[in-house]
Amino acid sequence: MEKIQDQALSNDVCSNEVKDLFVVLCASGFDNSANARSALMFSALAAAANYKTKLYCIQNAVDLMVKGALEKRENPQPGIPTLAQRLREAIEMGVEIQCCSQTMANKKLMADDLIPGVTVAGAMNLIALSTEAKGTLCF
Numbered sequence: 283m284e285k286i287q288d289q290a291l292s293n294d295v296c297s298n299e300v301k302d303l304f305v306v307l308c309a310s311g312f313d314n315s316a317n318a319r320s321a322l323m324f325s326a327l328a329a330a331a332n333y334k335t336k337l338y339c340i341q342n343a344v345d346l347m348v349k350g351a352l353e354k355r356e357n358p359q360p361g362i363p364t365l366a367q368r369l370r371e372a373i374e375m376g377v378e379i380q381c382c383s384q385t386m387a388n389k390k391l392m393a394d395d396l397i398p399g400v401t402v403a404g405a406m407n408l409i410a411l412s413t414e415a416k417g418t419l420c421f
Contacts, residue, residue, distance in 0.1 A: 302416035304333035307408065310421050311342030312355050315365055318346055321421035322368035329375035333416065337372065338408050340382040344389060347381050347400045373399065380407065 306325045310317035321337065329335040339347055346352060352366045372379070380403040381396060393402050412418055 301331070301333045303411065303414050304328040304335045305408075305411045305415040305418045306335065306337045307418065307420045308337060308339050308343040309341040311345040312351075313342050315356070317421040318343060319363060319365055319368050321419070322365065322372045323363075324419050324421075325377045326368070326372040326375045328417075329372070329377045335375075335377045336411055337377050337379045338382070338403070338411065339379065340385050340408075344381045344385045344391065347379065347396050348391065349395060349397055369397075382408070 306321050306328070308318060308321035310321065312318075321343070325335050325337045345355075346365060346369070352364075352369065356365050358364050379397075379400045381391075381400060383402050383404045386392070386402055396402070
């Protein structure tokens with residue numbers, strides 16, 4: 283019985299129909315790379331389940347989205363996926379990544395400093411996304 287329920291859930295989650303919005307909020311960066319990797323992984327999983335997925339980065343998570351930062355600052359560990367790998371998976375799955383405009387201003391970053399495809403969005407955007415989302419996760 284358990285196997286049948288798992289299969290039914292799997293079939294439902296993996297249908298081709300685009301579902302509702304799912305939001306992942308990440309404040310973790312190089313200071314807590316395990317949380318940042320989790321945020322990226324769960325974003326990719328939600329997108330793979332056909333949710334319109336948005337990853338909103340605040341605080342230290344914005345540092346991960348700066349061009350060249352992952353290559354310069356990440357310390358790969360044997361057997362653990364890198365942040366760069368998890369980021370690539372999320373982007374390939376269609377996750378839309380946004381960085382907080384106030385955090386960007388505090389860090390003296392401009393939109394041109396970000397990885398291609400990553401956009402800048404204000405705090406009210408996060409609030410609007412959260413109220414529209416079918417689900418949210420925070421890291």
